[in-house]
Amino acid sequence: MADSYYGQLLKDSPFLVTNQQLDTELVDKLVLQLNRIYPQILTDKEAHKFRNLSVPTSIRLAELLAHLKVKGEEACHEFYRALHIHAEDVYFSLPTRVSRRETTDPTGNKTAVDPRERFVLNDRGPWFFFGCFSVAVGLALLYYCADGKAFGDPRRVLGFTALGLGRQAKEVLISYTDDTNRKL
Template sequence: MTDIDDYHEQLQRDAHFLCSDQRMDTELMDRLVLQLNRIYPQILSDKEAHGFRKLSVPTKVRLAELLKHLHRKGEEACHEFYRGLHIHAEDVYSSLPTRVIQKETADAKWSNTMAIHQERYVLNDRGPMFFLSCFSFAVGIAMLYYYGEGETLRSTSPFLHCSAARFSKGAKDVFISYSEVGRRKKGDC
């Protein structure tokens, strides 16, 4: 089913389901008839509404006649019936065959786009520790560059050793040796 299908065609497809569904009881039928009569008297006049509310006629027969009447009235009448059904019985509305097909189609489209977007934005699968270690490395290099030539390198030395704690062995060795070389240069002067 496509998005172009109108309510007139949907009602024709859903009519059998609606007439056979046990949830379409007398109370729901009356609420739908009253809504169509009170809010949209051009769709269902008082005389027609009274005929569809007769309790002497079985609910299934009245419902079938109401659906035929709405089908004859046209697109707007069918749309308002669906709107009333959605308001008064959302569980019935969401289980209609045309709604189930639309939902499955929409879910399939949504899951396809979600998979595409998810693949597009995943940079790596290493997790937060990898990010933190890279960030710490970048901060350490920035501190070495910024404080490398001054007297402040002596005071940052313990901090630099702690910053290297989460690095891999090779990166840690380079980082610590660079800070110690800088400290030795300061001591030689």
């Protein structure tokens, strides 16, 4: 039940009702979104009831959430979609969203996941990059600056460099070395 939108709405309802960021304007946007795009979830009469300005916003929001719980799983899902569209900061601060971002280690302590860990391309460090870049620059200099007398034909050197590369790179380098009509 905790994975369903209905279960999430049960857990998030107290937070949503007490959250000061959900002002009258935002509640109206959510009601209009649900009414216009999903009239089967919120009819015009119901939308008018939840947009009544004579009722305090927290009470209207509590009634809206109770109504969505009665409507079922799809209504709860669409509420979360509308909340994500119109109030992204509130959406990501929901208790169910915060608990999803946290992980539990084997000792039972909750630790937050470091968002930078998702973007690490490799763990070899800058010296690995520098080494690969140096090899590439060296091969380029050898190819363009060698006159053929010092190292022989640069095409043969390119043929040997294809040994450690992927299939497509090998095909390109080997086809270039096989091209005997091409002049340097």
